[in-house]
Amino acid sequence: MPTKTYHIGVEATMEIIGGKWKSIILCHLRHQTMRTGELSRAIPQISQKMLTQQLRELETANIVSRHVFHQVPPKVEYALTDYGESLSGILHELCVWGEDNIDRRQADGEKITLLSRDDI
Amino acid sequence: MPTKTYHIGVEATMEIIGGKWKSIILCHLRHQTMRTGELSRAIPQISQKMLTQQLRELETANIVSRHVFHQVPPKVEYALTDYGESLSGILHELCVWGEDNIDRRQADGEKITLLSRDDI
DNA sequence: GTAGATGGTTACTTTTTGGTAAGTAGGGCA
């Protein structure tokens, strides 16, 4: 198979946490283990399909673990793996920087709202 | 105009540094002011079009400054703004985490190469 | 007068990503 080539480290990172949803999902999992339904309530804009798709990709990258409880109705819990935890600091900074960015833009007169801040 | 709504800070951050190219460009500008041609040599995979497009967007977000020297042939220099510098720590961590990720995957037997590490 | 250097734009196409809506499973429960 062909060798995959990266030119700079950040490429690999963005391949894992990039895209519209992954960093958001990870920011939520940073604080707690969550069930599928909890995640979709926490991220109301995301569709079922995108949620599971992104979770699978994060699982494949060994960032998120999936724990299935064999019950009916089904129960599945997602959490950061130990390796995923190594992203925690970065995720926190990404949240905080974004909050500050929104503050600036608001102060600049832009019509923007931020619904919740990263409390921890 | 409709109010733009974010649910969590990281959304705003990723809107600015997300996508295939922005974080790479920023990682290069983190170390030095660069001319257009230098950037495209530093990021050989990027096309002219994408390079200028991404730089314009970063300029609009006030992350990058553009300094035109009125010469022939033209000379244009790009640099992080003071505000852009506030991303420097995050960008560095994204690079370092990615380097480590690549190391792990290599150790895991995946065929991957990283051409250069974030030296600073 | 023609080619080269630099930075940039445009029209067009392809690829990737995301969204919608419907369907599956299987036990609980009225």
Next chain:
DNA sequence: TGCCCTACTTACCAAAAAGTAACCATCTAC
């Protein structure tokens, strides 16, 4: 019997992001 719950999948379609290739402007130097 039939509907609910939860997690998940699938087929299909729309939109956004990125790639390609050709083109412009301007002065310098041959």
